[in-house]
Amino acid sequence: MSDMRYLPRAALSGLIDAIRDAGYRVIGPREETGQGGLVYREIDGVEDLPQGLHDRQEPGSYRLEKTGSPRYFAWANTASAIKPFVYAPREKLWRVVHKEGRIHFEPVERDAAKTAILGVRACDLAALELQDAHFLRGKFVDPYYKARREKLLLVAVNCSHAAATCFCASTGDGPEVSTGYDILLDELEDGYLLRVGSTRGAMIVADLPLQAATQGHLEAALAQSEACRAQQRVLPGEKDLARLGEQLESARWTKVAERCLSCGNCTAVCPTCFCHRELEVPALDGKSSEHWRDADSCFSEDHSYIVGEVVRHGTRERYRQWMTHKLFNWVPQYGRIGCTGCGRCTTWCPVGIDFVAEANIVLGLAEAPEPELPHVDGSEAAQ
Amino acid sequence: MSKPRVAIHKFASCSGCQLAFVNMGTELVELVKLVDLVHMAEVGHVLPDDAEMDIAFIEGSITTPHDVERLKSIREHSKFLITMGACATSGGIQALRNNADSAEWMRSVYARPEFIHSLSTSGAIANYVKVDFELWGCPVSVRQMLSTVRSFLFGVPPQIQREKVCQECKRRGNNCIMVTQGAACMGPVTRTGCGALCPSFGAPCYTCYGPAENINVGSFGRRLMGLGLTQEQVVRKFSSINNAAPAFSDAAKLFCSEPWMEE
Numbered sequence: 001m002s003d004m005r006y007l008p009r010a011a012l013s014g015l016i017d018a019i020r021d022a023g024y025r026v027i028g029p030r031e032e033t034g035q036g037g038l039v040y041r042e043i044d045g046v047e048d049l050p051q052g053l054h055d056r057q058e059p060g061s062y063r064l065e066k067t068g069s070p071r072y073f074a075w076a077n078t079a080s081a082i083k084p085f086v087y088a089p090r091e092k093l094w095r096v097v098h099k100e101g102r103i104h105f106e107p108v109e110r111d112a113a114k115t116a117i118l119g120v121r122a123c124d125l126a127a128l129e130l131q132d133a134h135f136l137r138g139k140f141v142d143p144y145y146k147a148r149r150e151k152l153l154l155v156a157v158n159c160s161h162a163a164a165t166c167f168c169a170s171t172g173d174g175p176e177v178s179t180g181y182d183i184l185l186d187e188l189e190d191g192y193l194l195r196v197g198s199t200r201g202a203m204i205v206a207d208l209p210l211q212a213a214t215q216g217h218l219e220a221a222l223a224q225s226e227a228c229r230a231q232q233r234v235l236p237g238e239k240d241l242a243r244l245g246e247q248l249e250s251a252r253w254t255k256v257a258e259r260c261l262s263c264g265n266c267t268a269v270c271p272t273c274f275c276h277r278e279l280e281v282p283a284l285d286g287k288s289s290e291h292w293r294d295a296d297s298c299f300s301e302d303h304s305y306i307v308g309e310v311v312r313h314g315t316r317e318r319y320r321q322w323m324t325h326k327l328f329n330w331v332p333q334y335g336r337i338g339c340t341g342c343g344r345c346t347t348w349c350p351v352g353i354d355f356v357a358e359a360n361i362v363l364g365l366a367e368a369p370e371p372e373l374p375h376v377d378g379s380e381a382a383q
Numbered sequence: 384m385s386k387p388r389v390a391i392h393k394f395a396s397c398s399g400c401q402l403a404f405v406n407m408g409t410e411l412v413e414l415v416k417l418v419d420l421v422h423m424a425e426v427g428h429v430l431p432d433d434a435e436m437d438i439a440f441i442e443g444s445i446t447t448p449h450d451v452e453r454l455k456s457i458r459e460h461s462k463f464l465i466t467m468g469a470c471a472t473s474g475g476i477q478a479l480r481n482n483a484d485s486a487e488w489m490r491s492v493y494a495r496p497e498f499i500h501s502l503s504t505s506g507a508i509a510n511y512v513k514v515d516f517e518l519w520g521c522p523v524s525v526r527q528m529l530s531t532v533r534s535f536l537f538g539v540p541p542q543i544q545r546e547k548v549c550q551e552c553k554r555r556g557n558n559c560i561m562v563t564q565g566a567a568c569m570g571p572v573t574r575t576g577c578g579a580l581c582p583s584f585g586a587p588c589y590t591c592y593g594p595a596e597n598i599n600v601g602s603f604g605r606r607l608m609g610l611g612l613t614q615e616q617v618v619r620k621f622s623s624i625n626n627a628a629p630a631f632s633d634a635a636k637l638f639c640s641e642p643w644m645e646e
């Protein structure tokens with residue numbers, strides 16, 4: 001199944017049509033004009049894809065630039081990709097009704113729509129694998145996640161450049177996609193190198209005007225992936241990260257808490273974070289109630305509310321929880337760290353806290369930069 | 384069992400919270416089946432302030448000596464007292480006058496200032512009496528009001544979040560406009576409740592729901608300056624609808640006092 005074929009760019013719309021004909025709604029990246037950046041939403045066709053748009057990411061900053069390129073996937077990643085389509089940020093779990101002196105639980109409909117996600121990256125697929133470990137392979141299977149996960153078709157695209165915030169090469173999760181896809185594309189100047197990774201994927205591409213891939217195509221794709229390996233940020237290796245547990249009293253946590261807003265944007269965009277809270281939403285008449293689940297964050301007070309008390313009051317404790325969970329406590333839980341190097345937590349942090357830099361500093365592998373606090377001289381202003 | 388008696392009292396405010404309440408639609412019909420809405424200035428059931436109540440919602444801030452007397456009487460005769468909206472909870476936009484010389488203003492506006500009996504400040508309800516629960520927002524969220532009434536009827540504490548607007552913004556799948564546009568969005572210091580209304584339309588948050596729990600105004604204000612705001616603009620950002628909420632007034636003072644922009 002892994003043989004390479006070539007799809008001319010003009011036939012990309014045919015791929016989208018074939019996915020739709022197989023009964024899927026197609027979710028893809030599109031420019032979000034109101035808020036800026038790209039978002040994953042339902043698309044009608046190639047005309048909705050961000051042609052010729054290139055991203056520039058820095059800690060706390062994401063900008064799109066127009067290039068003349070005909071490419072549709074010439075950006076590294078977006079604030080979110082797969083996660084909200086499998087682990088819904090807000091959903092109703094059940095309803096309970098008071099009838100004839102008893103309470104009756106009513107399940108909610110779990111029939112998920114067949115959903116194809118177009119343009120997912122190596123870091124996204126690696127993160128999905130971690131979410132699967134949490135929601136599907138634990139002691140209890142999450143039926144809500146499972147229903148959506150089973151209806152998912154994944155069209156991955158290998159990255160053609162790494163953003164300044166990316167560090168998937170050092171976590172071993174990228175830049176190339178290796179598993180977990182139905183269809184995998186490498187976007188080249190005039191078309192796509194295409195591989196299928198599942199029978200479903202093979203059936204969808206069966207009637208497309210695929211050509212034999214040439215040596216030139218293969219070399220161009222390889223060169224792109226190679227270029228993506230040169231990443232500015234490097235996460236400490238396993239051995240060093242194993243020392244994080246000894247750093248719980250590090251003075252660095254206090255320093256980072258001086259900058260951190262405890263806003264939880266990092267955990268919200270992190271493709272592996274799975275924390276949630278549950279809420280009871282009673283009807284006004286008190287005769288029924290809905291039970292909801294909301295994505296939550298270890299930066300919120302509720303997250304550590306245990307037997308009547310908030311355990312992690314301050315930002316120092318909350319930031320420490322976030323980093324030590326991702327990079328240390330995840331290992332005994334799921335057999336590897338909980339970070340796939342996507343860099344989202346760094347890009348989407350409103351004050352630009354650099355996750356990789358902080359890990360290096362906490363572990364004594366790098367010096368703290370100067371100045372520490374956000375600049376006050378307007379130097380971060382938009383363009 | 385008789386229905387709980389509920390009053391909505393008004394002090395210095397624009398009445399927007401009461402209007403939001405009246406505008407809730409069919410749930411209002413449901414609500415009046417459950418409680419006796421016996422007093423609400425906006426719709427005309429006007430009872431004296433010493434009428435006995437189970438729940439008194441208070442809209443508006445305290446600006447006159449007469450307000451103080453009324454409020455004390457309401458408190459004495461109410462089992463539960465709940466503030467609704469920014470004015471009652473923090474003093475409202477009108478609390479900006481707390482920093483001005485009110486006697487001077489009176490002289491400059493009124494020909495006969497001796498007839499005006501007002502306090503020199505616009506104060507939150509909690510500055511004068513014990514408040515059992517606070518509902519923030521400008522205007523208040525009707526959903527939060529109803530869930531508070533429901534909790535009261537069940538005899539359980541209300542479930543109202545104190546997290547940042549950002550959390551709700553992210554649940555809605557928005558891209559952060561601070562990150563994509565350098566917008567001065569107040570979401571990271573503002574309490575949730577609106578459903579991240581403004582950022583969902585690409586507009587920055589204005590602090591309607593007051594300060595969230597565990598905020599970092601120093602770092603946040605500096606970040607706004609990094610994005611190009613002057614120190615004075617940062618002060619104004621905190622000096623909005625909830626300017627007198629202690630966390631925001633402290634933030635404004637912090638950015639007033641330190642001349643960070645000096646070379």
Ligand code: SF4
Pocket residue numbers: 127266269270271272326338339340341342343344345346355
């Ligand atoms: S911790 Fe940061 S870089 Fe790692 S997966 Fe999460 S968002 Fe991506």
Ligand code: SF4
Pocket residue numbers: 267272273274275296297298299321322323325326
């Ligand atoms: S505890 Fe924090 S870092 Fe860990 S999964 Fe939950 S939100 Fe993410």
Ligand code: SF4
Pocket residue numbers: 259260261262263264265266267299345348349350351352353
């Ligand atoms: S690290 Fe950044 S995104 Fe995360 S909670 Fe702190 S300020 Fe918010």
Ligand code: SF4
Pocket residue numbers: 265350548549550552553557558559560561562568569570571579582588
């Ligand atoms: S747009 Fe505003 S509310 Fe939304 S995540 Fe960004 S700072 Fe927070």
